[in-house]
Amino acid sequence: MVSGAVVVGMGTANGNPITTAGWLMALAGLGWWVWPGRKGSHISHSEAQRQAGDDDVIVYWRPG
Numbered sequence: 001m002v003s004g005a006v007v008v009g010m011g012t013a014n015g016n017p018i019t020t021a022g023w024l025m026a027l028a029g030l031g032w033w034v035w036p037g038r039k040g041s042h043i044s045h046s047e048a049q050r051q052a053g054d055d056d057v058i059v060y061w062r063p064g
Helices: 002-014 017-034 045-051
Strands: none
16 A cells, blocks of 8 residues: 555656556555465365375465
8 A cells, every 4th residue: 555655646646647647556466466365265174184005294384
């Protein structure tokens, strides 16, 4: 939100709405790309254990 407000403010100050729209589209695309919910739901710990074989290792990764 803050980045979008900065981009709109800079574009308005420069008087270039095309550049402002381009940057807002780029920020929206980046926001969509890093949004964790776009890859669907994750399985629970018990479901992971049920799906794993005897010799499998379950690795949990939490970004951030």
